Every structure is written in structure tokens, then in C-alpha cells.
Amino acid sequence: MNRLANSTSPYLLQHANNPVNWYPWGKEALDKAKAENKLILVSIGYSACHWCHVMEHESFEDEAVAAVMNEYFVCIKVDREERPDVDQIYMSAVQLMSGRGGWPLNCICLPDQRPIYGGTYFRKNDWTSLLFNLADFYKQKPEEAEDYAVRLTEGIQKYESIEFVVAQAQYSKTDLQAIVNNWKRYxxxxxxxxxxxxxxxxxxxxxxxxxxxxxxxxxxxxxxxxxxxxxxxxxxxxxxxxxxxxxxxxxxxxxxxxxxxxxxxxxxxxxxxxxxxxxxxxxxxxQVVNEVITFSTCELMSPEYGFYSxxxxxxxxxxxxxxxxxxxxxxxxxxxxxxxxxxxxxxxxxxxxxxxxxxxxxxxxxxxxxxxxxxxxxxxxxxxxxxxxxxxxxxxxxxxxxxxxNKILASWNGLMLKGLTDAYRTFNKPEYLELALNNAGFILNNLLGQIGRLSRVYSATSSPDKPVAFLDDYANIIDGLIALYEVTFNEHWLQQAKSLADTAIAHYYDKAKGIFFFTADDDEQLIARKSEIMDGVIPASNSVMARVLKKLGLLFDNESYIEVSAQLLRNVMPQLAKYGSAYSNWVTLLLDEVFGINEIAITGAGAETFRKEMENNYIPNKIMLGGNTGSLPLLQDKFGASTQIFICKDKTCGLPANNPADALNEVEARFYN
Incomplete structure (x- = not known):
């Protein structure tokens, strides 16, 4: 067995019996590379990746290939789902070199972690030849390797970066049409x-x-x-x-x-x-919602109500x-x-x-x-x-x-919390809410430490002194907790969301650049500190933060949250029309800016009944708040003898409606005519 044997990641454990002398990413491997002046071979994948398995079988299980890897390289295996920060850097490198990326991701780096070559899947013979050539190149031409590493690292540091935009923006439907008209072509x-x-x-x-x-x-x-x-x-x-x-x-x-x-x-x-x-x-x-929830709870849910990966x-x-x-x-x-x-x-x-x-x-x-x-x-x-x-x-x-x-990741559990809450919002099935509440309880009890910091990966056996998490962990959990508040009117969930937002701003936000970094200010320092801006299969952590801070700013009447959200959108706005599908969550934020957000406050003993009736109507640009009691600024002086609905915007509320039909008429009149 190699040094992956003590890992908790299923992906790393899959490679624990390889003849390759794999190390997990960490001080031991990085120090060894420097001490021995050896190139680092960083191989990144995830447990469900088919082509990762293929390359393992063809190359990493082969004694002859492993001998070459062990002779000339310090070999490091990375689970991209546990260490997305490492994956981001070397994916950027490969995309700069080849114009494409994917997994398995294999990068050859100087002893100080700066990459000089990379790619995705390699056939065995191609892989072996490449390793010999790179080892010889580093031995014979170290200055050229250094020069290439300098230029590539500069590219990584600039890749997916944006400028700080000072000018206040005025957004319009024309902006939206320009983005989507280009999108339609695809x-x-x-x-x-x-x-x-x-x-x-x-x-x-x-x-x-x-x-x-x-x-x-x-x-x-x-x-x-x-x-x-x-x-x-x-x-x-x-x-x-x-x-x-x-x-x-x-x-x-x-x-x-x-x-x-x-x-x-x-x-x-x-x-x-x-x-x-x-x-x-x-x-x-x-049918799809019901069947996907059934699948997820039967196949992916732990006994403690966390969800596997x-x-x-x-x-x-x-x-x-x-x-x-x-x-x-x-x-x-x-x-x-x-x-x-x-x-x-x-x-x-x-x-x-x-x-x-x-x-x-x-x-x-x-x-x-x-x-x-x-x-x-x-x-x-x-x-x-x-x-x-x-x-x-x-x-x-x-x-x-x-x-x-069976990794349980904070970020993805935040997405699932939001999914379950959205399902309850639509279908009003108590079992969906029960699952959401249990999952939220799991997250806060097991992934949130005593110092108010999240852990990305759940461990049943240990609690780290300083938890490690990334911006997407905070963003997606905040989003799920806000959604849970909106269907329960229990301010506990909203206060937790606010606390996590404050932590994210304190440790991840760069006020000078008007953007969130993916890693915290006290995390391990890699060769670049990256920001996640473009939306992919999962929305970018910056776009999620921009949207949740807008919501929290309205719910708590907190102008600083709203300004951070606005600054993020100002910075990203020049990119949106180029490739809408890579900025889709930003487009949703832009829709909220152009059309405004309906702040729907429901107060009184019948608040839950009215909430359910309001949810039967499609109002995509809204936040919901209320209950029989509540401490949020917008709820002040709105509790009376009867149940009422207030439709508000820009700190101004209309006259209270005594039933959902009248409230919906006001929404239509104020926002869609």
C-alpha cells in the first residue's frame, strides 16, 4: 500500500494499492519534491469518473509505468471534490495550454508546484513516453522549464479575473435581450x-x-x-x-x-x-421531482441525513x-x-x-x-x-x-437542502419539509464548527482544529438556509445564514477588487489565489454569493450586503453578453435588478395558509417573509388582529391585502404591467 491508505476519500482509497508511490496533497509530498529537486506529478480525478478508472487500470496499476513515475516524480493524487482549490489551479493551467480540460487531469509541475505541462487522459504508451521526455527536459533544460513555469503561472493568476468597475450601472431589458439573443443561437x-x-x-x-x-x-x-x-x-x-x-x-x-x-x-x-x-x-x-427525491434518499442519504456525493x-x-x-x-x-x-x-x-x-x-x-x-x-x-x-x-x-x-460535502448538501425546500414550496408534501429540516440540522450540527467556520468534508471520527471549507460551501449552504426560512418563517435558519455570510465576507471577500476568493485568507497558500466567476454545471460561488447577499440585504435591511452584491454584478456585467450560458446565475441576478424583487411579507395567525396559496402562483423574483411573530425590519408594525399580506419594494409597501388574490393583483399591477 502507498500513502493513500489512510485517506478518507473513496477516490484516493481506490488508488491505495497502486504500485505508484502516491502521496495525498500535503506538506510531506511537497517538501519531498523540494528536498529531492523532483518534478511533481499531480493527478486529479473523482471516484465516479469513468476515464479516471480507465487510466488507473491501464497505467497506474502497471508495474513498469509505476516504476517510471516513482523514479522521476513525486506523485500526488487529488480528489477534486475534496480539494477544488487545487483542481482549479491545474485545470486553469491545462485549459491555457490546450484549450480544453476534463478528468482525469494530469499536471507536471516544478518542485515548487508551478506547472509546466498537463493534459487529461493519456494512453499507456503515450503517458510513459511523455514522462520520460518531461524528466529529460527538466534535467537538460531547467532554465526553459523555469521560463515556461513563470509564464504559465502568470496566466493562471490572470485566468478568469475581472476588473473593478467603479461606475454605477443602470440595467435595462435591452441588456437582457442582448445576452439572451446571442444565447438563442445555440x-x-x-x-x-x-x-x-x-x-x-x-x-x-x-x-x-x-x-x-x-x-x-x-x-x-x-x-x-x-x-x-x-x-x-x-x-x-x-x-x-x-x-x-x-x-x-x-x-x-x-x-x-x-x-x-x-x-x-x-x-x-x-x-x-x-x-x-x-x-x-x-x-x-x-413525477420527476418525486422520483429524484426517492432516488436521492434511498441511494445517497446517510443515516444522519447528510447526502453522499x-x-x-x-x-x-x-x-x-x-x-x-x-x-x-x-x-x-x-x-x-x-x-x-x-x-x-x-x-x-x-x-x-x-x-x-x-x-x-x-x-x-x-x-x-x-x-x-x-x-x-x-x-x-x-x-x-x-x-x-x-x-x-x-x-x-x-x-x-x-x-x-460516500463523501458528504458541505457545498453539495447546500444544493440538496435548497432542492428539498423548493420541492416542498411547490408540492406542499410534509415529507419533503421533514427531509429538508433534518438535512439542515445535520449541516449545522456536523459541518459547522464551534468557531463558526464550516468544514467542507464531514468526518464522523474527527473535528479539525481549523476547519477547511471553500466559498461554494458557504454560498450554497446560505442559499439553502434562506430558502428554508422562506417556507417555515423560522428566523433561526435566517440568522444562521446571516452568520455564515458574515464569515464569508470576513475571510473570502477582497474589497479592493470587489470579488470573493475561492479560498479563505487563512487557508493554505497555493501558487495562485483564484476566484470562481463563470457558472458551470454548478453556479459559480461568486454568483451565488451575489444573489444571497441581495436577499439577505433586503431581509435584514443591510445596505452593505446589497452593495457587495451590486459591486459583484457591476464587475461581471461586461462579460455577460459574450456567453450567457457561462453566466446564467448572474443573468438571474440581473433579472432581479431589472424587474425588482417582490418582498412579500405575510403576518398573522394564518400566515402559513396564505404563504402556501401565494406559492401556487409563479413569481420568480420574490422573497417571502413573515409569520405570527418576527423580528425582521420589514415586519415591524405589520402585525395586527388579522392575517395580512404586504407587497413591498425599495423600502415602500403597498396597502395590506386581506387575501392572496388581492395581493397577487397588486404584484401584477406593480411589476408586470
């Missing part, structure tokens, strides 16, 4: 999503566009959102047997997925489909083996019921996934259309399919299961 109007293959769900993109389509009354954008949500839910990227979405599809029609299931995707997709149901009630959206793509050494079926296998499971099931999910004799001669289940027809074609009542069709699906689910359950990455 819409796939046949299969949904954007571009061709591969296709990622990108939940935040579609949430931003859904809100834009509604507020701007843009039917084209609204139609694209509906098409995308429908195609994803019908596609093979969705697990029709067990629920949950895979990370992406390798084709352009959402059919064959890259089979790993990530908590962060599914958490955000719960939020997306729940919000979409309020916007455009569709039973498909409701991921399920692997592979089982028994084959990608997707757990999820795919031949027609013969379905017939063996279902007997006479197989015919209907195969029609419903497009299962064929030769296999709809030709490469593997097997089937990835997907849907083409709506239940109503298929029932009409088959001459069946819709209800009868659904009952039969549900019964057959349960049998297939049970049969699948005896297969060798994909590996579980």
Missing part, C-alpha cells in the same frame, strides 16, 4: 438543450431562461425550456427504473448517458423541475452495466408483460445502444399518445407500466451495484 430546437454532443443538463441555465421567458414574455425561450425539460425527462440520461439523472449524455439526444449520478446534478434538477411545475404545471415535472458509472468493470438490459433479460423478468414495457421504453432485440448491443431505456411518446396508439385507457397503461417497472427495479437490485462515493 438552442437545439429539435432535441432541446444547447449545441450537439455531449449534452449536460445545466440546471441553472434553464432556470435562468425559464425566468427570463416569463418575465420578458419571450415565448421562444419558454418553449425551449419546456422542450429541454421534456427531452431530458424522457431521455436515457434519466434512470426510468430507479430515478435520478446521470451526469450527461454522450450523444445529442439525451439517449446514452455517462452513467455516473452526481448529487449536485440531482439536487439542482429537483429545484428546476419543482419551479417549472409552478410556472407550467405538468405532471411529468411532478455520487454513484459510479461502472460496475463489474463496465460502464453502465447496472442500468442496461437486453430484450431477452426483460422478457425473462416480465414474461407476457414484456411486450408493452419494451414498446414504452423502446427496447429492441438488437439493442438501442448499438455499441453494447443492449438497451438504455428511454421514452418517445406521451402516455396519452401511446395509449391511443395501443387502444388502451391511459390509466390502464400507467398501472401496467408501474407494475412492470417495479419488477425490473427489483431484478436490477440483485446485480452488482455501482460504487458509492
Amino acid at each position: 438552442f437545439d430546437k429539435q432535441e432541446g438543450g444547447t449545441g450537439n454532443a455531449p449534452k449536460f443538463p445545466m440546471p441553472n441555465n434553464w432556470q435562468a431562461l425559464m425566468r427570463y421567458g416569463y418575465l420578458m414574455k419571450d415565448d421562444e425561450v419558454g418553449a425551449q425550456v419546456k422542450l429541454t425539460l421534456h427531452k431530458m425527462a424522457f431521455g436515457g440520461i434519466y434512470d426510468h427504473v430507479g430515478g435520478g439523472f446521470a451526469r450527461y449524455s454522450v450523444d445529442g439526444r439525451w439517449h446514452v448517458p455517462h452513467f455516473e449520478k452526481m448529487l449536485y446534478d440531482n439536487a439542482q434538477l429537483i429545484s428546476l423541475y419543482a419551479e417549472a411545475y409552478i410556472w407550467h404545471p405538468d405532471e411529468l415535472y411532478k 455520487a454513484l459510479d458509472a461502472d460496475s463489474e468493470g463496465m460502464e453502465g452495466k447496472f442500468y442496461i438490459f437486453t430484450k431477452d433479460e426483460i422478457e425473462e423478468i416480465l414474461g407476457d408483460e414484456a411486450g408493452l414495457f419494451c414498446i414504452y421504453y423502446n427496447i429492441t432485440e438488437d439493442g438501442n445502444w448499438e455499441e453494447e448491443e443492449s438497451n438504455v431505456l428511454f421514452r418517445k411518446d406521451s402516455d396519452e399518445d401511446l395509449a391511443a396508439k395501443l387502444g388502451l385507457p391511459v390509466h390502464e397503461l400507467l398501472v401496467k407500466i408501474a407494475a412492470s417497472r417495479q419488477k425490473v427495479f427489483d431484478a436490477r437490485g440483485v446485480r452488482v451495484r455501482p460504487g458509492l462515493d
Whole structure:
């Protein structure tokens, strides 16, 4: 065993028996490289990464390859989910060198951590040749290596950086149209999503566009959102047997997925489909939310109500083996019921996934259309399919299961807390709220230390003296706690969110640059201190902080929060029109600036009843506050003998409404006419 044997990360433990003399990222490995003047080989991945497994099997398990690595390099393995700060730096390096990135990510660095070369997946022979060449290059031409490291490190430090904008901005619908009109050029109007293959769900993109389509009354954008949500839910990227979405599809029609299931995707997709149901009630959206929550709680939830990180793509050494079926296998499971099931999910004799001669289940027809074609009542069709699906689910359950990455990460649990809260907001199912409350309790009891600092990774056995967490941990948990307040009116959750926001500002915000760093001011100092600005599969931590500080500023009447949020948007605004999909969460913030935020205060004994009624109506640009009592500034002097609803904006409230219908009329009159 190498030095990864004592790690807690499932990804690092997967490599603990490699003949490569792996070290975890830390002082021991970094000191060794300096002492021996050896190049550092940083190899970064995550446990559910298929191509990480492939490269491990081909190269890192090979004695001859390992001998080369051990001879010439200090080899460090990094779990990108535990150390996103390290991943950010070397991903930036590889993107600067090659214009692309991904995992596995392999970077060769000087003994002081500065990179000189990098890439993603390498075949064994290419990898070995590269290692020999780089070792020789460093030995023969150290000055050239130093020169390249200097220039590349300068590029890393400037990469994804923005200028401080002093001028106060005036935003308009024209700004929004410029961003989205450019975005529209990439819409796939046949299969949904954007571009061709591969296709990622990108939940935040579609949430931003859904809100834009509604507020701007843009039917084209609204139609694209509906098409995308429908195609994803019908596609093979969705697990029709067990629920949950895979990370992406390798084709352009959402059919064959890259089979790993990530908590962060599914958490955000719960939020997306729940919000979409309020916007455009569709039973498909409701079904997806219910099934994804069921999957998440059954497969990813710990006994303590924390959520694990991921399920692997592979089982028994084959990608997707757990999820795919031949027609013969379905017939063996279902007997006479197989015919209907195969029609419903497009299962064929030769296999709809030709490469593997097997089937990835997907849907083409709506239940109503298929029932009409088959001459069946819709209800009868659904009952039969549900019964057959349960049998297939049970049969699948005896297969060798994909590996579980049982890390519990603060950031991703914040996303899940928000997802569960959004699901409760939409569907008013008490079990969703109970899950959210239990998850919030887990986060605050296990990931928040006595000094008010978060730990990114949950450990059941130890509590670090100085917890290590990153900006996304704070941002996403704050977002989840605010959402939990909005559906409970329990100010405890809001006070916790405020406290975490204050900590984030104190340790991560650079007032001179008007941006948050990803790492804290007292964290380990790497070769660059980076900021996360562009939204990806997960929204950037800076965009989330900008949005939550806007909300907290309104809820607590705190101008300093609002100014930090405004400064962030001013700085990023010049980038938005270039590539809207990389700034989608910023677009949502811009929508709030242009249209304003409805501050909806509900006070009195019937506040919860009125809250539920208000939530049945799509008001994307709003915050909710209230209760039978409350200490927030906006609630002062608003408690009377009856239950009332106040619609406020810019520190001004309209006359109280005595019922949700009148309050909604005021929202319409003030914001949408």
C-alpha cells in the first residue's frame, strides 16, 4: 500500500494499492519534491469518473509505468471534490495550454508546484513516453522549464479575473435581450438543450431562461425550456427504473448517458423541475421531482441525513452495466408483460445502444399518445407500466451495484437542502419539509464548527482544529438556509445564514477588487489565489454569493450586503453578453435588478395558509417573509388582529391585502404591467 491508505476519500482509497508511490496533497509530498529537486506529478480525478478508472487500470496499476513515475516524480493524487482549490489551479493551467480540460487531469509541475505541462487522459504508451521526455527536459533544460513555469503561472493568476468597475450601472431589458439573443443561437430546437454532443443538463441555465421567458414574455425561450425539460425527462440520461439523472449524455439526444449520478446534478434538477411545475404545471415535472427525491434518499442519504456525493458509472468493470438490459433479460423478468414495457421504453432485440448491443431505456411518446396508439385507457397503461417497472427495479437490485462515493460535502448538501425546500414550496408534501429540516440540522450540527467556520468534508471520527471549507460551501449552504426560512418563517435558519455570510465576507471577500476568493485568507497558500466567476454545471460561488447577499440585504435591511452584491454584478456585467450560458446565475441576478424583487411579507395567525396559496402562483423574483411573530425590519408594525399580506419594494409597501388574490393583483399591477 502507498500513502493513500489512510485517506478518507473513496477516490484516493481506490488508488491505495497502486504500485505508484502516491502521496495525498500535503506538506510531506511537497517538501519531498523540494528536498529531492523532483518534478511533481499531480493527478486529479473523482471516484465516479469513468476515464479516471480507465487510466488507473491501464497505467497506474502497471508495474513498469509505476516504476517510471516513482523514479522521476513525486506523485500526488487529488480528489477534486475534496480539494477544488487545487483542481482549479491545474485545470486553469491545462485549459491555457490546450484549450480544453476534463478528468482525469494530469499536471507536471516544478518542485515548487508551478506547472509546466498537463493534459487529461493519456494512453499507456503515450503517458510513459511523455514522462520520460518531461524528466529529460527538466534535467537538460531547467532554465526553459523555469521560463515556461513563470509564464504559465502568470496566466493562471490572470485566468478568469475581472476588473473593478467603479461606475454605477443602470440595467435595462435591452441588456437582457442582448445576452439572451446571442444565447438563442445555440438552442437545439429539435432535441432541446444547447449545441450537439455531449449534452449536460445545466440546471441553472434553464432556470435562468425559464425566468427570463416569463418575465420578458419571450415565448421562444419558454418553449425551449419546456422542450429541454421534456427531452431530458424522457431521455436515457434519466434512470426510468430507479430515478435520478446521470451526469450527461454522450450523444445529442439525451439517449446514452455517462452513467455516473452526481448529487449536485440531482439536487439542482429537483429545484428546476419543482419551479417549472409552478410556472407550467405538468405532471411529468411532478413525477420527476418525486422520483429524484426517492432516488436521492434511498441511494445517497446517510443515516444522519447528510447526502453522499455520487454513484459510479461502472460496475463489474463496465460502464453502465447496472442500468442496461437486453430484450431477452426483460422478457425473462416480465414474461407476457414484456411486450408493452419494451414498446414504452423502446427496447429492441438488437439493442438501442448499438455499441453494447443492449438497451438504455428511454421514452418517445406521451402516455396519452401511446395509449391511443395501443387502444388502451391511459390509466390502464400507467398501472401496467408501474407494475412492470417495479419488477425490473427489483431484478436490477440483485446485480452488482455501482460504487458509492460516500463523501458528504458541505457545498453539495447546500444544493440538496435548497432542492428539498423548493420541492416542498411547490408540492406542499410534509415529507419533503421533514427531509429538508433534518438535512439542515445535520449541516449545522456536523459541518459547522464551534468557531463558526464550516468544514467542507464531514468526518464522523474527527473535528479539525481549523476547519477547511471553500466559498461554494458557504454560498450554497446560505442559499439553502434562506430558502428554508422562506417556507417555515423560522428566523433561526435566517440568522444562521446571516452568520455564515458574515464569515464569508470576513475571510473570502477582497474589497479592493470587489470579488470573493475561492479560498479563505487563512487557508493554505497555493501558487495562485483564484476566484470562481463563470457558472458551470454548478453556479459559480461568486454568483451565488451575489444573489444571497441581495436577499439577505433586503431581509435584514443591510445596505452593505446589497452593495457587495451590486459591486459583484457591476464587475461581471461586461462579460455577460459574450456567453450567457457561462453566466446564467448572474443573468438571474440581473433579472432581479431589472424587474425588482417582490418582498412579500405575510403576518398573522394564518400566515402559513396564505404563504402556501401565494406559492401556487409563479413569481420568480420574490422573497417571502413573515409569520405570527418576527423580528425582521420589514415586519415591524405589520402585525395586527388579522392575517395580512404586504407587497413591498425599495423600502415602500403597498396597502395590506386581506387575501392572496388581492395581493397577487397588486404584484401584477406593480411589476408586470
